[in-house]
Amino acid sequence: MHNFLLTTSLWLEALVKHEVKKQGWEITEVQDKAIYFQGEIEQIARMNIWSRFGNILYYVLDTESEVTDFDSYFDIVFAQDWKKYIPIGFAVHMKATSLKSELWATSTLQALGKKAIAKKIVGDGILSEDDGLWVIEVRILMENNTLRILLNSSGAGLHKRGYREMTWDAPMKENLAAALVVLSGWKYKEALYDIFCGSGTIAIEAAMIARNIAPWRRRKFAFENWSWLPENLLKIEVEVAASKEFTGMYKIYATDIRKDIQHIASRNAWFAGVGDTITFGSQDYKSYLRRELEGCLVTNPPYGLRLEDTNVDQIHMDIAKLFEQNKNLSWGVITAFPEFEKLSKLRYKKRKLYNGWEMCYFYKKEQN
Numbered sequence: 003m004h005n006f007l008l009t010t011s012l013w014l015e016a017l018v019k020h021e022v023k024k025q026g027w028e029i030t031e032v033q034d035k036a037i038y039f040q041g042e043i044e045q046i047a048r049m050n051i052w053s054r055f056g057n058i059l060y061y062v063l064d065t066e067s068e069v070t071d072f073d074s075y076f077d078i079v080f081a082q083d084w085k086k087y088i089p090i091g092f093a094v095h096m097k098a099t100s101l102k103s104e105l106w107a108t109s110t111l112q113a114l115g116k117k118a119i120a121k122k123i124v125g126d127g128i129l130s131e132d133d134g135l136w137v138i139e140v141r142i143l144m145e146n147n148t149l150r151i152l153l154n155s156s157g158a159g160l161h162k163r164g165y166r167e168m169t170w171d172a173p174m175k176e177n178l179a180a181a182l183v184v185l186s187g188w189k190y191k192e193a194l195y196d197i198f199c200g201s202g203t204i205a206i207e208a209a210m211i212a213r214n215i216a217p218w219r220r221r222k223f224a225f226e227n228w229s230w231l232p233e234n235l236l237k238i239e240v241e242v243a244a245s246k247e248f249t250g251m252y253k254i255y256a257t258d259i260r261k262d263i264q265h266i267a268s269r270n271a272w273f274a275g276v277g278d279t280i281t282f283g284s285q286d287y288k289s290y291l292r293r294e295l296e297g298c299l300v301t302n303p304p305y306g307l308r309l310e311d312t313n314v315d316q317i318h319m320d321i322a323k324l325f326e327q328n329k330n331l332s333w334g335v336i337t338a339f340p341e342f343e344k345l346s347k348l349r350y351k352k353r354k355l356y357n358g359w360e361m362c363y364f365y366k367k368e369q370n
């Protein structure tokens with residue numbers, strides 16, 4: 003068995019726990035933004051391509067408690083089999099964090115850690131620093147004097163699925179969008195609406211969830227350069243994932259007032275493999291006030307933190323009106339606009355979530 007750490011955003015831990023358990027692995031520890039678990043080595047590929055809510059999957063090389071002096075720290079780092087993990091020609095990026103520990107100086111942890119690795123690999127020589135080379139990221143975590151030595155197997159954060167090639171003003175992270183779809187309780191046979199869809203992230207994630215498409219798309223993982231892993235690890239897992247995809251008829255509608263949206267969001271959706279599953283359109287949200295809606299509406303309206311966000315009060319009032327008019331519609335709204343609660347007599351459950359650095363609330367209709 004091998005040890006892993008899957009990091010996530012604050013308040014998404016329960017969803018990550020669920021997706022780890024779904025793969026059949028045992029969770030060993032849960033902290034804020036961090037789920038530790040044990041699994042087979044295949045997990046490196048499987049979890050990286052399947053995690054919808056995680057940020058980075060780390061392979062845990064070693065865990066040692068009561069590490070309180072730099073000599074012991076150096077020896078523990080030195081003791082790892084670095085020649086196996088860092089092939090010749092690779093640069094080492096060392097990152098360190100320390101919380102409630104005697105060894106709190108992260109710059110020293112980084113410098114000493116790198117020295118220990120260099121000593122093991124090249125004797126008294128120096129490791130390559132060239133950023134242009136392939137990189138292995140080694141992360142040192144000190145917490146309550148427990149040292150963990152980790153290898154970043156994902157590379158860039160897993161929310162970067164790779165389908166959103168065209169940028170947008172305020173795109174939501176893909177793993178947050180996936181979380182909103184799940185938290186909203188949408189049932190795949192019902193219609194799903196996003197009436198402020200921007201780059202289409204919520205609709206795209208919904209379509210991928212409904213069709214059981216692995217969230218990974220068009221991206222590279224750091225572990226693809228790890229020569230010590232069994233051959234074809236990624237290829238095998240990708241083939242298994244492809245065999246699990248569903249096709250079917252889904253009613254997913256995503257609209258935005260911006261006219262260019264059809265092009266941008268729909269292109270993203272095709273890159274994600276769900277271009278034929280979503281209907282995009284350009285339309286003012288007000289047009290929905292004249293319609294009867296059933297199904298589930300999940301959306302992220304402009305909430306006033308950006309210069310171009312105008313009429314935020316009116317928009318939130320209208321959203322509340324739309325929900326009051328459509329008793330059969332379930333809904334979930336993420337917003338940082340605090341007055342939303344006062345504008346309506348809606349019954350909802352709310353939970354805190356971060357959209358990037360912005361603290362928001364996700365309001366979900368309370369079912370009778």
Ligand SMILES: C[S@@+](CC[C@H](N)C(=O)[O-])C[C@H]1O[C@@H](n2cnc3c(N)ncnc32)[C@H](O)[C@@H]1O
Nearest residue numbers: 173174198199200201203258259286287302304
């Ligand atoms: C916070 S952004 C949504 C971002 C989106 N979740 C994403 O991941 O890209 C809010 C969106 O509301 C749209 N919007 C603003 N006023 C609108 C209106 N009257 N009707 C429909 N959409 C509107 C903006 O164009 C913007 O794309």
